[in-house]
Amino acid sequence: MDRRSPATAVWPAWLIVVATLSLSACAEKDPPRVISGADAARGLVIAERIGCAACHETPGVSWPSGRVGGTLAGFGERPMIAGRFPNQPDTLVQWLRDAPSLDPSTGMPALPLTEAEARDVAAYLYTLR
Template sequence: MIGLAGATLVACAEKAIPERQILGADPARGLALIEAEGCGACHRVPGLKWPRGAVGGPLDGMSSQTMIAGRFPNRPDVLVAWLRDAPAMAPDTAMPASGLAEDQARDVAAYLYTLDAD
């Protein structure tokens, strides 16, 4: 017999990864912005052949990650804020503020949410 604590753990383990879609955002534009902004200089970004940076974390599997930069919940609103101005959220981060407009950051986030773990 499973007690209340055991049932809670089982329920947590069975939760599906939430689907992360951003209405009105365009993942294709997001990839183009990732390339134009030079995100690949620091990050390995699936969909970019070059550059393949290794300073920042790889962005494979972004759709299934639970945290952004190991600190923030992986939710669309949080990811958009992070993409626009990471230092405002974490002053000690090496990631610079991007200067992306809100709609551009939404497109980039939409692309990142298409990336499944390999």
């Protein structure tokens, strides 16, 4: 005879439902992050001009193809910036303009970008999925 209460007997079934829903949510891709007023196409042009590809393999830029900073392919799907900071627009814009202000030990230099230019570059990076 099963002496469990009805609530306890339902627990395993409930756990399976929650686990299934959680896994199916993980399978769906998050929508691309959008930065209001930013222009991803202009961001690519700026990224080429400031030389991101000298250190990073950069989709959309055929040469150079740097490997010091790792690839930027898939950047828009990454949860973290440099493995340390949440990949959110405000943080990314700050990282692009002055990475050493967030992490003094980083090899990423401060870049000569205005706020608007950094927002455009961030918009471009978020298209990389």
